[in-house]
Amino acid sequence: MGTRGRVTKVSVADLAAELDVSTATVSRALNGSPAVRPELAQRIREHAEARGYVANRMARALSANVSRAFVGFVIPYVDTPAYSSVAAECARLLSADGTQLILTITENDPERELHQLKDLVASRVAGLIISPSTHILEASKQLLSNLPVVEFHRACGIAAPGVFSEDEQAMSEAVLHLAALGHTRIGYLGTPEALSNGAARLRGLHRGLELAGLDRGAVAMRLLEPTTDNGKRGVRDLLDGSRPPTALIVGGGALSIGAAQAVHESGRRLPDELSLVVYGHPSWFALSDPPLTRITVDYQDLALRAARLLNTVLDSGPARGGEPEPQFVTAQLHLAGSTGPPPKRAHASDRKSRR
Amino acid sequence: MGTRGRVTKVSVADLAAELDVSTATVSRALNGSPAVRPELAQRIREHAEARGYVANRMARALSANVSRAFVGFVIPYVDTPAYSSVAAECARLLSADGTQLILTITENDPERELHQLKDLVASRVAGLIISPSTHILEASKQLLSNLPVVEFHRACGIAAPGVFSEDEQAMSEAVLHLAALGHTRIGYLGTPEALSNGAARLRGLHRGLELAGLDRGAVAMRLLEPTTDNGKRGVRDLLDGSRPPTALIVGGGALSIGAAQAVHESGRRLPDELSLVVYGHPSWFALSDPPLTRITVDYQDLALRAARLLNTVLDSGPARGGEPEPQFVTAQLHLAGSTGPPPKRAHASDRKSRR
DNA sequence: TTGAAAGCGCTAACAT
DNA sequence: ATGTTAGCGCTTTCAA
Numbered sequence: 001m002g003t004r005g006r007v008t009k010v011s012v013a014d015l016a017a018e019l020d021v022s023t024a025t026v027s028r029a030l031n032g033s034p035a036v037r038p039e040l041a042q043r044i045r046e047h048a049e050a051r052g053y054v055a056n057r058m059a060r061a062l063s064a065n066v067s068r069a070f071v072g073f074v075i076p077y078v079d080t081p082a083y084s085s086v087a088a089e090c091a092r093l094l095s096a097d098g099t100q101l102i103l104t105i106t107e108n109d110p111e112r113e114l115h116q117l118k119d120l121v122a123s124r125v126a127g128l129i130i131s132p133s134t135h136i137l138e139a140s141k142q143l144l145s146n147l148p149v150v151e152f153h154r155a156c157g158i159a160a161p162g163v164f165s166e167d168e169q170a171m172s173e174a175v176l177h178l179a180a181l182g183h184t185r186i187g188y189l190g191t192p193e194a195l196s197n198g199a200a201r202l203r204g205l206h207r208g209l210e211l212a213g214l215d216r217g218a219v220a221m222r223l224l225e226p227t228t229d230n231g232k233r234g235v236r237d238l239l240d241g242s243r244p245p246t247a248l249i250v251g252g253g254a255l256s257i258g259a260a261q262a263v264h265e266s267g268r269r270l271p272d273e274l275s276l277v278v279y280g281h282p283s284w285f286a287l288s289d290p291p292l293t294r295i296t297v298d299y300q301d302l303a304l305r306a307a308r309l310l311n312t313v314l315d316s317g318p319a320r321g322g323e324p325e326p327q328f329v330t331a332q333l334h335l336a337g338s339t340g341p342p343p344k345r346a347h348a349s350d351r352k353s354r355r
Numbered sequence: 356m357g358t359r360g361r362v363t364k365v366s367v368a369d370l371a372a373e374l375d376v377s378t379a380t381v382s383r384a385l386n387g388s389p390a391v392r393p394e395l396a397q398r399i400r401e402h403a404e405a406r407g408y409v410a411n412r413m414a415r416a417l418s419a420n421v422s423r424a425f426v427g428f429v430i431p432y433v434d435t436p437a438y439s440s441v442a443a444e445c446a447r448l449l450s451a452d453g454t455q456l457i458l459t460i461t462e463n464d465p466e467r468e469l470h471q472l473k474d475l476v477a478s479r480v481a482g483l484i485i486s487p488s489t490h491i492l493e494a495s496k497q498l499l500s501n502l503p504v505v506e507f508h509r510a511c512g513i514a515a516p517g518v519f520s521e522d523e524q525a526m527s528e529a530v531l532h533l534a535a536l537g538h539t540r541i542g543y544l545g546t547p548e549a550l551s552n553g554a555a556r557l558r559g560l561h562r563g564l565e566l567a568g569l570d571r572g573a574v575a576m577r578l579l580e581p582t583t584d585n586g587k588r589g590v591r592d593l594l595d596g597s598r599p600p601t602a603l604i605v606g607g608g609a610l611s612i613g614a615a616q617a618v619h620e621s622g623r624r625l626p627d628e629l630s631l632v633v634y635g636h637p638s639w640f641a642l643s644d645p646p647l648t649r650i651t652v653d654y655q656d657l658a659l660r661a662a663r664l665l666n667t668v669l670d671s672g673p674a675r676g677g678e679p680e681p682q683f684v685t686a687q688l689h690l691a692g693s694t695g696p697p698p699k700r701a702h703a704s705d706r707k708s709r710r
Numbered sequence: 711t712t713g714a715a716a717g718c719g720c721t722a723a724c725a726t
Numbered sequence: 727a728t729g730t731t732a733g734c735g736c737t738t739t740c741a742a
Contacts, residue, residue, distance in 0.1 A: 011719055022729045027721060037727060057477045058413040059719035062734045069478070073458070077443070084439045088432070091460050095471065100478060103428070103458040105446050116450065123412045123424070123455060228638065261641045283583065286616045288642040366735055377713045382737060392711060414735035417718050 089303030175208025187245035231258020253280030271340030290337030444658030516679035530563025542600035586613020608635030626695030645692030
């Protein structure tokens, strides 16, 4: 019993020969075609099982010349919940349909991205779930426009559906929250405007400022690539000025992690000396004391929608007809202990006014 | 110019026809065979380029009947750095060789795992990088023993090479560190002994106790599946007893995250009221105050070794000859502010002995 | 140096 | 209900 020796080597031809039927019958039986006598089908299946037969998906895909065997999953990073949790959930959902995920990490490098997209096309993936790199190449877009594609987190302007977090409102709420507390000098650390989600958050920021009656000039900004290091750097920059902001908003998950660390390292007490609003999965900030006011997104929901969207797109081919509808998962602002009224006095180095 | 219309559809046959040569010549030219006249080869390549030709990896793999097109990456979870960072690094390293990673998440479910392994075999993956589920099925082991496999983090007793973190020493050091500080009642929260790394950490614990001259009975233990929730639960259990430990060691990344949260929520001050040693990637604990004494592993190094090992295994076929050498990445104990002498007085409910 | 042809393992017309 | 056969796109003998 059991498969001894080397790797599986049984083919339909083998089974057919051994049972003295045709390969077509075997194939039909194995695929549950009703056109084969139940008893025979049963016998074939049992024999296949006994011989440890495992169908070759490549051959199958090649023959069918269209199959859902593989789907490409293209992301800039994977070591942050915004991506890893979506990857996990998509892999889970798609595997139920017998679709396998080919994982590809661009590190936000456009060249690498293009190369990987080509490889994915070469693998004849049925479709793609992608979070494009910041400065995606034209050639990459070309490739994408000829494939069933679902975007998430970031959009790159191709005619493909996508799932995104709707950050504008939460962002604007965050500004209003701080303004209501009395803050007038706010620092913003976010991702570049070239990133669709960076742009959305910026819109939210601006809208919040407008509603709060604050001038855009009231905000010191740093727009950086979303990495933990940039989070640290950005916060240090923002805090080091001669007239540092009394409140900080961070728009981006990886940035927030670094930002929270940098704030912590700066020794400023939250919220007495500084108010802080971070962005991202709660688990990253669970240990901080006080708990941080934060903007969160339900990544699982987002993943679910992405997987569903992909199925839709796979059923109807790439970018047919009109502009596809993007879907949105609403980000939520959660208040916690890291935001409060601004310090009573201006920063020491600012004015000489003692008490 | 550029690829218009539908998906890439150019085949070697097309190129051959267009250039009035045979498919064999095209294939040879494209694969850089020296057997083709350089000038012709050049012309073929240019034409292929111009026509936007992309070789079909499936067909290629099918024909070659052995290829490195795909490698399976099988892990129980992906939302923890212990896995996500290894995934990222492996994807990066393998993609350089033109190998794509098929990501598969078992959620530590043996049935699911078996099913996915079958699918991977069906996809004719060249090999597998796997972190087996806790209670892996015999059938799964069977499959694995007929494939080039590299294990990591966890070993399941098959004759395959692997990369693991060498936790024993760090674990034992942690115990000695606590013992030296004066702790005699230590709590241990770890993963089940059925997990190879759980067993290793336990050995380290025992060795530490022995060296410290402490009895094994001095340790209250909880061995749980590595999830954040279990981390919380375990800590609450350990701390709720009538004679709670004065120090806690956590052996496991996900467990540590939950554990740190639970400790935090319990309101105990570190290290005055409780000493705590956690395990895992520093980024998860960066925000905690005080910084936590921790055991860390260089996952990037681990990933690098895994990728290298895989290449070796792919070159020599599965489990040939003698037992393959496992590799180890040494875990490091970093001292920080969460460990200190035990509280002066025993727990109130413990003994009446004052001063 | 190049071409013709035989597969790789499977599915799907097209017979019977 | 079952068998025959022609591919899917590529590599690779075997001939020329």
